[in-house]
Structures are given as C-alpha cells and as structure tokens.
Amino acid sequence: MTKLRIRQKGVIIYLVLVSVLMTIVLAGIILNIITSNARFSHHQVSRVQAYYAAMAGVNYAVERLRSGSEASCWPATGIISRKICRTGGTCISVCDPIDDNLPLSISQIDISVSDWDASTPPKRTISAKATYTYTP
Numbered sequence: 001m002t003k004l005r006i007r008q009k010g011v012i013i014y015l016v017l018v019s020v021l022m023t024i025v026l027a028g029i030i031l032n033i034i035t036s037n038a039r040f041s042h043h044q045v046s047r048v049q050a051y052y053a054a055m056a057g058v059n060y061a062v063e064r065l066r067s068g069s070e071a072s073c074w075p076a077t078g079i080i081s082r083k084i085c086r087t088g089g090t091c092i093s094v095c096d097p098i099d100d101n102l103p104l105s106i107s108q109i110d111i112s113v114s115d116w117d118a119s120t121p122p123k124r125t126i127s128a129k130a131t132y133t134y135t136p
Helices: 002-067
Strands: 080-085 106-113 126-132
Touching: 002 080, 002 106, 002 126
Parallel strands: none
Antiparallel strands: 080 106, 106 126
C-alpha cells in the first residue's frame, strides 16, 4: 500500500510540473501577441499622423495660393515645390516654413503644385507627401 502512495505522489509532481510548464508557455504566447499588437498600433498611429500631416500640407498650399500672400514664394503660375519641416530639418529655403507642431515621427512634408493645365476650367494639381519614420 505504501508503494502505491509513493507512485501517486510521483504522478502528482509530474502533473504539477506539466501544468506549470503549460502556464509558462501560454503566458509567453499571450505576451508575444500583446507585443505584436502594440507595435502594429504604434505603426498605424504613425501612418495616420503622416496622412493628416500631408492633408494639412495640401490645405496650407491651397490657402497660400487662395490668399495671394507671399507671392514670391507662392506664385500664381508655374510649378511650385515647397517643404514643411521641423526645426533642424532639411528646409533651407526661406519659402519653406518650419512647424514645431509636427509629430515627432514626421520629419517633413513635401508639397508640389503643378502649373495650370489646359482643361476647362483650368486647374492646378496639389499633392503632398509626408515623410515619417517608424521606430518600434
């Protein structure tokens, strides 16, 4: 009878070890899933910030062209290429504004305005591209 009890105690130890091992493996898998989702969410936030920064660049160009202010930097005709940068960015022209309110992930916004086309009514195309960095 004592031998049977010793064998039962041995089986219980193996069951406890297997259940602890399974708990550790499950915790590792759950931690990996949480980390992956956090990285993905951070990357998505950076992409959305870049999208809205580019849209702000388009709105900035439309407002400058509409108001006619800064005619030397935003002429009524011709191709225009401007940048919006953070302090210490690659903006070297006096016509390139510096905006410290850009998110840290965005280094600059490139704005391009085409010349008038011959369509009816004539129009100009404005495009903007935000350069962002994603650091996990």
